[in-house]
Amino acid sequence: MSSPADPVKQPPTRPKGHRPVVFDDPAIDQLHAAYVTLATELAVAFERIDTLERLLERHAGVTREEIEGFEADGAVAESRATRRTDLAQRLLRPFREFREDQIARAEHARSAPVRAPDEP
């Protein structure tokens, strides 16, 4: 087996390369990144709670091993999939609505008759 040519002790946590900044203020990039993470963790927490509730339904006491080993299947998997999609949709709803409004306004402006400068 080959040995690494350039041994690295700690795996890196961020990719090497250019990091784009999308918004005029980089703080907005950070804010977006942070709340997507928050949403992810919220999804994780929802799923954890769901697992606990379902296990509690079955048993009086719950062990860590039982939680770690729990796998959703059938109807439970379906309800979880729906919940994930639901969270993504709710998270992005303000954005979708913002964009729809912008598009609607642009289309309205294009189809509206052009007024002379002295018209009220």
Next chain:
Amino acid sequence: MSAPFEEHELLPRPLHDERARQQFVGAFRGHLASRLMPGNYAVYRARVEPGFEREHGRKPADRHEVRAAMQREPSYQFWSAMQRRSQELMWESVIDPTERLLPELVARAKRLARRAGRTARGSLALDPGCVVPRYHTAADIHLQPGGYHTEFTDDDVAAGAVYDRALNIYSAGGTGPRNEVLGELLLNYCRERYPELQPARLLDMGCAIGNSTLPWARAYPDCEVHAIDVAAPQLRYAHARARALGVGVHFSQQNAERTSFPDGHFDVVVSHIMLHETSRSALANILRECLRLLRPGGLMLHLEIPRGRTPLEKFLYNWETWNNNETFAGYMTDADLAALAQDAGFAPDRVEFVDHVVRRSREQRLYSEEPYWKILVARR
């Protein structure tokens, strides 16, 4: 929901919260692709292009003008920020369980590599002298921390294990239960077009974890299938993975620009969305090497990501160039691969760069309104 991802011995098995995190990132990416990406087209038509026309008296002439205009568009900015963050979160969600389980994964890979008998088909040949080229080391491709190639421990398989699971999340399940969709796509094209073909030896270039190689090995069970890559952790993983799935492939650590195989050794040489991860000089070298490796009449098939037909499509396909460390993809946008293959020595009447339209679900759509693939086809 797409077909569930098929677990195998080499895949790190996530704990409860790790799995939930991966599944959410997958669902989030699926939502971005199916519900938000198409809005880039809508907002361009409604706002960005009319705005450009008002200012310049004409439509944007090329993807660079589209880029300058779109980058100022708030809804594009938002989509781009979400897309980038989802890619970062994807790696994070896969790296955690891989690191936790790495000693066990290395041990499993070694056990499978040592396995003898009927199930121990295929082989692995690593070359410690193989130099990982600059197009891998300059930036981590697809933002995978450490890229395809970096090793953190002896006999490391982490980069392969991370890639295997992440591919399923990246595509929101679109690469199929075994991540084999691209291999199947190119194989199906090949079988439809060349039904008589029965290769004795086939080479897959830039194979990574061998996910696209395996469909070829299954389809042609009497064929000696070879697969090469520059990244040792991918190859160790690929070899063990192929054995875990019961398929025989000969993996070796080699740069596709110059391999150790003899002249005219292969009936077929293939690659799956590999060319755009190389460089201008490497691309020319790889095409020349393909010609050298093929027997007279031998077939070359390179699957490539389309780069768009309109300025807007070209701009959107290049999102990955600027934001996902696909540093060579920009050049590929306007490159005529058929001409490059001719420059490499293929006869002009034996080379085609075809558009290959495949029906895909909304969930699998990335940047195009009408998904299609590109295939560089040539016969020696």
